[in-house]
Amino acid sequence: MKKVLVVDDSLSVARQLEKIISESGDFTCAGHAKNGAEAIKMNHTEDPDIICMDMNMPGMDGLTALRSLVVLDKDVKVVMVTSLGGVGDKFTEALKLGAKNVISKPFDSDTVLQILRQL
Amino acid sequence: MAVKFFGQYLVENNLVSRDALLQAIELQDQKNLKLGEMALSLGYLSQADIERAHNAQMSKDMKLGDLLVEMGIMTSEQLNDVITHQKNTHLYIGEALVQVGALTPDQLQQHLAAFKLDQALYVTDKIELPAAIANSTIWEMTADLTYKMITRVLDLQFRPGKCELISAPRTAFMMAAMDFSGDVEARYVISVSENLQKQVAKAILREETVDNEPVEVLEDTVMEFVNVVCGNVAAKASQMGKAMEINPPLTIKQSDPGLAVPPGYTGLLFPIHIDDGDTMELKLFIKN
Numbered sequence: 001m002k003k004v005l006v007v008d009d010s011l012s013v014a015r016q017l018e019k020i021i022s023e024s025g026d027f028t029c030a031g032h033a034k035n036g037a038e039a040i041k042m043n044h045t046e047d048p049d050i051i052c053m054d055m056n057m058p059g060m061d062g063l064t065a066l067r068s069l070v071v072l073d074k075d076v077k078v079v080m081v082t083s084l085g086g087v088g089d090k091f092t093e094a095l096k097l098g099a100k101n102v103i104s105k106p107f108d109s110d111t112v113l114q115i116l117r118q119l
Numbered sequence: 120m121a122v123k124f125f126g127q128y129l130v131e132n133n134l135v136s137r138d139a140l141l142q143a144i145e146l147q148d149q150k151n152l153k154l155g156e157m158a159l160s161l162g163y164l165s166q167a168d169i170e171r172a173h174n175a176q177m178s179k180d181m182k183l184g185d186l187l188v189e190m191g192i193m194t195s196e197q198l199n200d201v202i203t204h205q206k207n208t209h210l211y212i213g214e215a216l217v218q219v220g221a222l223t224p225d226q227l228q229q230h231l232a233a234f235k236l237d238q239a240l241y242v243t244d245k246i247e248l249p250a251a252i253a254n255s256t257i258w259e260m261t262a263d264l265t266y267k268m269i270t271r272v273l274d275l276q277f278r279p280g281k282c283e284l285i286s287a288p289r290t291a292f293m294m295a296a297m298d299f300s301g302d303v304e305a306r307y308v309i310s311v312s313e314n315l316q317k318q319v320a321k322a323i324l325r326e327e328t329v330d331n332e333p334v335e336v337l338e339d340t341v342m343e344f345v346n347v348v349c350g351n352v353a354a355k356a357s358q359m360g361k362a363m364e365i366n367p368p369l370t371i372k373q374s375d376p377g378l379a380v381p382p383g384y385t386g387l388l389f390p391i392h393i394d395d396g397d398t399m400e401l402k403l404f405i406k407n
Contacts, residue, residue, distance in 0.1 A: 009367075010339055010342070010343050010346070011335065011336050011339045012320075012323050012324055012336060012339045012340045012343045013343055015324055015336075016323070016324065016325065019325065056365070056367060057367075058367055082350065083121075083346050083347045083348075083349065083350020083351060083353075083365075084350045084353055084354065084365065085121065085123065085127055085350075085354070086121055086122040086123045086124055086127065086350070086351060086353075086354025086355070086357075087124075087350075087353055087354045087357045088124040088126065088127075088357060089357070091124065091126065091127045092126070092141075092144055095130075095137055095140065095141055096141065100137060101130060101131065101137065102127060102130075102131075103131075104121035104122075104123060104127070104131075104350075105121060105346070105347045105350060105351075106121060106268070106271070106272045106347050107121075111131065114131075114133075115131065118133055
């Protein structure tokens with residue numbers, strides 16, 4: 001079963017994603033980091049297959065963490081989660097920095113799982 | 120389920136690969152000339168003129184085209200000509216995907232039709248603002264998208280009230296806010312009653328009951344709703360040619376200065392009458 005690390009400063013979004021992941025049957029939740037710096041640490045300790053990460057977080061934001069993660073760990077697949085997914089420039093910037101896809105908010109479980117299963 | 124741009128819709132639905140989209144965007148970057156580059160190619164100015172205007176732009180909050188006219192480098196007619204050329208030669212993402220071989224012209228038409236259908240839910244209805252307000256179409260769209268998200272995300276039935284000007288907003292059980300910056304500046308505020316906060320939390324957490332949830336989780340769900348609406352507003356605004364940045368959401372307490380409409384701002388109130396008799400409020404503090 002693939003392990004997914006959830007990275008979001010919002011407790012409610014983390015809860016939504018953890019629920020979708022744990023009820024999917026083919027993914028398991030590797031934990032919850034509250035910012036980019038925690039994500040980098042937990043990527044090392046928990047070794048997830050996929051990271052679902054918010055773009056806007058206090059402290060180290062998602063795009064800054066993404067830059068480091070793709071250098072530090074060539075195997076990990078990062079999907080950004082953001083309400084700004086529909087802003088073309090933001091979506092493109094995330095892909096250019098190495099994100100595999102972007103999940104727009106509001107999301108539904110089918111879309112999240114479809115994107116995770118494509119990886 | 121959100122406001123999207125076409126490239127995102129295609130990648131999300133696995134209709135083109137991420138790498139093909141990046142290739143098409145690279146092609147767009149090569150082919151779509153910026154205003155200065157187009158003016159240069161039409162012989163209206165020199166590279167030195169562009170650099171002079173860019174330097175002047177550091178101390179002036181003006182678009183390059185307007186500045187070039189103000190500095191006497193180009194005439195208004197030449198500026199209009201440059202903009203027309205940019206529009207006429209613009210390579211759209213769908214065409215770029217055809218050119219890099221990721222889509223056939225037939226597939227492009229088929230996917231465009233499906234995309235338009237998907238996004239039709241977010242087409243803005245006309246909302247009347249009470250006064251002459253700068254960028255009024257952006258704020259009408261903001262109110263309209265808020266209504267649409269209340270239906271789609273919170274699953275609440277409601278009737279929008281008449282928009283009015285306010286100077287001192289009423290207090291509420293809880294208020295969550297987000298600041299917009301960029302081409303337009305404003306504070307977006309949603310206020311809810313205790314009962315509505317629980318309804319928002321149930322919808323966001325997808326739980327039957329939230330009676331045992333801690334206060335910070337309940338507040339976080341209202342902030343998340345604000346975040347979702349404002350991100351989609353920024354996406355829609357970018358399609359309308361306005362760049363809007365969003366800042367992290369925050370809660371406003373009764374004693375906070377953030378409660379009042381700041382000097383130099385116009386306050387708008389949009390009452391939202393929920394079917395069970397409760398009222399949610401959307402407030403916009405717009406920089407004049």
